[in-house]
Amino acid sequence: MENKTLTELTVELKSKKISSSELTKYYLEKIKKYDPRLNSFITLTEEFALKKASQIDTEISKGNFKPLSGIPIAQKDIFCTKGVRTTCGSKMLSNFISPYDATVIRKLNEAGTVMIGKTNMDEFAMGSSNETSYFGTVKNPWDLERVPGGSSGGSAACVSAGLAPCATGTDTGGSIRQPASLTGICGLKPTYGRVSRYGMIAFASSLDQAGVFAKTAEDCALLLTHMSGYDEQDSTSSRESVPNYLQECKAEFKGMKIGIPKEFLEGLDHDVHLIFDEAVKQLEKVNCKIVEISLKSSKLGVSAYQVVAPAECSSNLSRYDGVRFGHRTKDAENIIELYKKSRSEGFGDEVKRRILVGTYALSAGYYDAYYIKAQKIRSLISREFKEAFDKVDLIIGPTTPDVAFKLGEKLNDPIAMYLSDIFTVSTNLAGLPAISIPMGMKKNLPTGLQIIGGHFQESKLLSLAHEFQKMTDWHLQKPDNQKWI
Amino acid sequence: MDIEYESVIGLEVHVQLKTKSKIFSQASTNFGANPNTQACAVDLGLPGVLPVLNKEAVRMAITFGLAVGARIENNSIFARKNYFYPDLPKGYQISQYEIPIVSGGSLDINANGELKKIRITRAHLEEDAGKSIHDLYENESAIDLNRAGTPLIEIVSEPDMRSSKEAVEYLKKIHNLVRYLDICDGNMQEGSFRCDANVSLRAKGSNELGIRTEIKNLNSFKFVEQAINFEISRQTQVLSKGNNVVQETRLYDPNKNQTRSMRSKEEANDYRYFPDPDLLPVEITKETITKIMENMPELPDKRKTRFMDEYGLEEYDVDILISEKSLSNYFEKVVKKVTCDVKFVANWMITELLALSNKHSILPANIPVSPSDFSCLINAISDKRISSKQAKTILEKMWKSGKSPDEIIDEEGFSQISDEGQINKLVDNVLKNHYKSVEEYKNGKDKLFGFFVGEIIKESKGKANPQIVTQILKEKLKDDN
Numbered sequence: 001m002e003n004k005t006l007t008e009l010t011v012e013l014k015s016k017k018i019s020s021s022e023l024t025k026y027y028l029e030k031i032k033k034y035d036p037r038l039n040s041f042i043t044l045t046e047e048f049a050l051k052k053a054s055q056i057d058t059e060i061s062k063g064n065f066k067p068l069s070g071i072p073i074a075q076k077d078i079f080c081t082k083g084v085r086t087t088c089g090s091k092m093l094s095n096f097i098s099p100y101d102a103t104v105i106r107k108l109n110e111a112g113t114v115m116i117g118k119t120n121m122d123e124f125a126m127g128s129s130n131e132t133s134y135f136g137t138v139k140n141p142w143d144l145e146r147v148p149g150g151s152s153g154g155s156a157a158c159v160s161a162g163l164a165p166c167a168t169g170t171d172t173g174g175s176i177r178q179p180a181s182l183t184g185i186c187g188l189k190p191t192y193g194r195v196s197r198y199g200m201i202a203f204a205s206s207l208d209q210a211g212v213f214a215k216t217a218e219d220c221a222l223l224l225t226h227m228s229g230y231d232e233q234d235s236t237s238s239r240e241s242v243p244n245y246l247q248e249c250k251a252e253f254k255g256m257k258i259g260i261p262k263e264f265l266e267g268l269d270h271d272v273h274l275i276f277d278e279a280v281k282q283l284e285k286v287n288c289k290i291v292e293i294s295l296k297s298s299k300l301g302v303s304a305y306q307v308v309a310p311a312e313c314s315s316n317l318s319r320y321d322g323v324r325f326g327h328r329t330k331d332a333e334n335i336i337e338l339y340k341k342s343r344s345e346g347f348g349d350e351v352k353r354r355i356l357v358g359t360y361a362l363s364a365g366y367y368d369a370y371y372i373k374a375q376k377i378r379s380l381i382s383r384e385f386k387e388a389f390d391k392v393d394l395i396i397g398p399t400t401p402d403v404a405f406k407l408g409e410k411l412n413d414p415i416a417m418y419l420s421d422i423f424t425v426s427t428n429l430a431g432l433p434a435i436s437i438p439m440g441m442k443k444n445l446p447t448g449l450q451i452i453g454g455h456f457q458e459s460k461l462l463s464l465a466h467e468f469q470k471m472t473d474w475h476l477q478k479p480d481n482q483k484w485i
Numbered sequence: 486m487d488i489e490y491e492s493v494i495g496l497e498v499h500v501q502l503k504t505k506s507k508i509f510s511q512a513s514t515n516f517g518a519n520p521n522t523q524a525c526a527v528d529l530g531l532p533g534v535l536p537v538l539n540k541e542a543v544r545m546a547i548t549f550g551l552a553v554g555a556r557i558e559n560n561s562i563f564a565r566k567n568y569f570y571p572d573l574p575k576g577y578q579i580s581q582y583e584i585p586i587v588s589g590g591s592l593d594i595n596a597n598g599e600l601k602k603i604r605i606t607r608a609h610l611e612e613d614a615g616k617s618i619h620d621l622y623e624n625e626s627a628i629d630l631n632r633a634g635t636p637l638i639e640i641v642s643e644p645d646m647r648s649s650k651e652a653v654e655y656l657k658k659i660h661n662l663v664r665y666l667d668i669c670d671g672n673m674q675e676g677s678f679r680c681d682a683n684v685s686l687r688a689k690g691s692n693e694l695g696i697r698t699e700i701k702n703l704n705s706f707k708f709v710e711q712a713i714n715f716e717i718s719r720q721t722q723v724l725s726k727g728n729n730v731v732q733e734t735r736l737y738d739p740n741k742n743q744t745r746s747m748r749s750k751e752e753a754n755d756y757r758y759f760p761d762p763d764l765l766p767v768e769i770t771k772e773t774i775t776k777i778m779e780n781m782p783e784l785p786d787k788r789k790t791r792f793m794d795e796y797g798l799e800e801y802d803v804d805i806l807i808s809e810k811s812l813s814n815y816f817e818k819v820v821k822k823v824t825c826d827v828k829f830v831a832n833w834m835i836t837e838l839l840a841l842s843n844k845h846s847i848l849p850a851n852i853p854v855s856p857s858d859f860s861c862l863i864n865a866i867s868d869k870r871i872s873s874k875q876a877k878t879i880l881e882k883m884w885k886s887g888k889s890p891d892e893i894i895d896e897e898g899f900s901q902i903s904d905e906g907q908i909n910k911l912v913d914n915v916l917k918n919h920y921k922s923v924e925e926y927k928n929g930k931d932k933l934f935g936f937f938v939g940e941i942i943k944e945s946k947g948k949a950n951p952q953i954v955t956q957i958l959k960e961k962l963k964d965d966n
Binding site: 079080086088093096098099100102197198199200201202204205206232233234235236311312314315317318319321323324325335339359362363364367371 | 526529530531532533534535536537538565567569571574575576577626628755757758759762763764765
């Protein structure tokens with residue numbers, strides 16, 4: 001069952017070959033069996049899921065079928081879910097029960113999905129290895145000694161291990177694509193504004209974007225269709241109309257002009273380079289014209305990102321003050337102490353590090369040197385992408401410089417950790433859509449191919465991804481769960 | 486030799502906008518609801534919520550800008566002002582910093598009988614904070630977030646005022662203007678209209694600005710005047726002793742009538758302003774501005790000129806009438822329905838109606854006598870159906886009972902006798918009954934004239950029109966010569 005794609009599952013659900021209740025139970029049992037080693041979930045919503053699944057089954061029996069009726073889904077614990085604990089991977093929110101649903105959650109609920117649980121993540125989405133979670137490290141299903149990537153590590157790991165057919169994620173600097181690459185699945189980060197941010201706990205508001213994990217490009221397309229659209233509760237969401245991405249990605253492929261930025265091949269692991277070259281050859285077979293391009297400023301991406309993201313986060317995280325919700329210290333003599341202790345106790349090291357950096361970057365006397373300069377780099381990067389898309393349809397490259405690293409390997413070396421996002425951050429700075437799909441294995445570890453498109457060109461990049469998956473079977477490979485029991 | 490100092494004053498006026506819902510959420514802005522019942526997820530700053538700009542607040546800010554001849558920015562930016570405070574739920578206030586919606590503009594005030602231009606630097610949109618309540622529980626503070634997110638415009642003036650009197654004059658002018666524009670209820674007690682005053686001194690004739698202090702949260706005209714006066718004399722003392730004024734924020738204590746230090750410049754927050762990534766630039770088109778311009782109500786200065794030109798009223802009277810929009814509207818409604826001289830209406834409104842509203846401590850907007858009832862009363866006086874004295878009594882009864890003047894006149898027999906035939910008879914009767922006195926009068930006892938008038942009025946049970954009585958009496962006493 002776990003090899004079936006969403007498109008296949010919806011056919012079986014609609015034809016009542018399988019019920020949503022059966023499907024939901026199947027995944028819940030798998031989670032119970034395998035997740036204790038993987039730690040990809042923070043909260044299982046079993047009761048909620050079984051109730052919803054049985055409602056869906058009743059609806060299906062009445063002939064009422066919605067596009068995703070009965071599909072189990074894992075939700076990243078960054079999305080507020082009404083009545084269900086929403087922790088954002090932090091001690092600060094370990095007791096927070098949201099009184100409302102995020103727009104993404106509402107839309108996916110309305111489309112018929114069944115939430116089976118909330119997935120583990122780096123604290124407040126700050127991290128590239130899922131090691132900063134208050135709820136413990138998530139393991140990579142391909143090698144339990146290695147990280148699954150982050151920040152959406154729980155979502156990536158559970159889909160990779162077959163504990164859920166699909167999951168949501170968020171991507172601020174690579175938090176969907178990098179873990180998708182390291183766990184051998186598809187991870188799509190849409191254009192900034194494509195999916196509403198309402199109810200998605202903010203890390204860096206101008207970069208945060210919700211997206212999905214699934215086994216195939218088709219499945220990503222199906223999910224995206226039902227998550228996207230203008231939301232009057234998010235002023236930054238786009239009014240751009242939402243096409244049927246599934247249909248568009250399956251339309252006849254007529255070849256494309258594809259750019260490879262030479263900067264994306266620098267500092268690349270030798271084996272990953274060879275795997276990437278192999279993937280490029282596949283694309284050339286289907287009438288893709290490959291050209292070398294240059295995105296000079298993208299090299300400055302990580303630096304600009306490490307100013308903009310912390311700056312916004314330092315402000316976004318001010319609301320966690322122990323006054324109205326979240327962690328509050330047990331002993332405080334006065335209000336200043338209440339703030340200091342609640343925040344010192346409630347936040348982990350990486351979050352504190354970024355709040356400090358961001359506060360510094362916004363301070364009087366440093367604002368121009370850091371924040372304004374970073375914004376200028378950002379404009380430069382956007383302009384270079386725009387110029388590139390005048391010449392090519394899509395841009396490709398490896399998603400990460402290497403395969404998954406060992407647990408603890410980069411935890412105490414923030415710079416090394418930040419550099420694992422080197423190929424992904426510039427698309428967030430420019431607000432562009434991108435997908436990572438499996439492109440080959442280095443020994444027993446997956447690697448990812450990143451495809452970047454112009455604004456609102458999701459159909460185009462999904463179409464190329466789908467074409468690639470028609471020729472290859474990397475996306476069908478799965479880790480051997482039996483090994484860990 | 487003592488240096489003569491000149492005081493330099495600038496004001497930051499906080500005007501709560503009269504929108505139905507908050508600036509970034511759909512919660513109600515009504516005052517006085519139970520604590521925290523008008524604060525939604527957005528106002529509480531819950532994880533994941535996002536602000537959505539209330540267009541009505543933008544319209545009101547533009548209206549103000551246009552009314553003071555300012556420039557309206559077509560892409561103003563919201564910025565976050567970061568600081569921790571328990572009644573500031575997000576840990577930052579959404580305000581405007583680098584590019585405010587309104588910039589440049591001015592208001593003319595009356596300074597010692599001359600018009601003086603006070604320049605307005607800028608006016609920006611922002612959200613109000615909640616309220617901390619420290620005296621409700623013994624060892625705890627309470628927070629009410631009903632006010633959190635109420636839209637404000639902060640109007641910043643140039644340091645163009647030179648006395649507390651000018652400052653109050655300017656503040657009153659803005660207070661009046663925002664109510665004419667119908668963008669603020671002006672209620673200072675409820676905090677809908679409050680200001681901070683920046684005060685500094687410099688040697689008279691100097692062009693440089695001295696070191697200033699900022700007095701926070703003044704919520705009455707009286708406090709503004711007193712606080713500035715106190716601050717001027719305090720700074721004068723500091724400077725006279727050869728010391729420097731410390732740049733700081735001060736609080737005014739109305740009970741002690743003094744200001745005290747709140748925090749120094751060193752302790753001041755670094756607010757770390759940066760553009761709010763959750764909100765797009767506020768796009769304002771020319772069409773929007775034109776539309777608002779077309780719907781602009783008549784402004785106080787224009788109305789003043791018109792009242793003087795159209796009705797021939799004195800400036801002093803007009804100033805009183807236009808001091809409240811509702812009062813000047815009232816006046817115009819009455820004027821439309823009366824047959825008498827407009828000045829007579831103005832006198833009656835100022836001396837009688839306003840006296841009553843002062844006596845009962847009722848705002849002119851809440852006067853319980855309708856303009857149409859009031860105009861009937863004025864007509865009854867000018868038609869001589871009642872005397873001025875009677876009218877005053879009737880007006881008080883109208884105020885209390887809400888009845889129309891006609892009802893009261895009918896019920897209580899107030900109408901005046903102005904019919905000459907009737908009065909002739911009354912005069913004849915009285916003169917006949919007091920024939921001895923008539924003789925004494927004719928022999929030169931002039932004082933008796935008043936006695937006859939009194940007797941005649943008494944005979945009419947107070948209803949005879951005294952002017953007609955006098956006139957007829959004079960003729961009769963002459964006739965009999």
